[in-house]
Amino acid sequence: MDTVYLVSMIVGGFFVLLSIFGGEMEHHVDVSSDVHGDFGGATAHDSDTGGGGFVDLLSLRTLFFFLAFFGLTGSLLSWTGSSETLTAITATVVGLVVGLGGNFAIQRIGHARVSSEITSNDLTGLTGRVLIPFSGSDRGKIRVVVKGNELRLPARSLDVESAESFETGDEVVVVSRDGVTVEVVKPT
16 A cells, blocks of 8 residues: 555655646636626636536546545555555545645636736737637637636637638637627738
8 A cells, every 4th residue: 555655645745846846737728608797707727627516636646636635644654654544544534635635726716817817908009719619699709818827718700690600719808898798800
């Protein structure tokens, strides 16, 4: 079991440290259909999360926190001569508490930070790139960077009667917002 604890600690610890000091993995944000009113009150999701609630807790971040603290606790208890059963139970409980609790706390901090920074006015006039193609009144998705955060937003053409198509990689300019969808045009 000592090898399992040690490998878990090394693998999980590496990715926890990478996420802390690498930082890049935490800057990608997806504002989706749960946005209400102004983006100032929006709820944003980290890109590694799924829908809402309990599913959000089951992410790679949770797994890496679990592995790191499961391995650390198991290794420390093994080295102090604790029984295998007590070590396994304690390591599992600590791993689960820190994994789920740490991920939950990071998500809440991330939601508060993003939602307090980005408003509808911040989006108007921004240029972005099409991620999911669309045309006419169909919706697609674009990527914009605002205040250092990458947002992926549902989008459609400002002129819904037009047959103009927006293909993946096309540059667009955000003109306005209709509900949760931004309306865009091609730059002239």
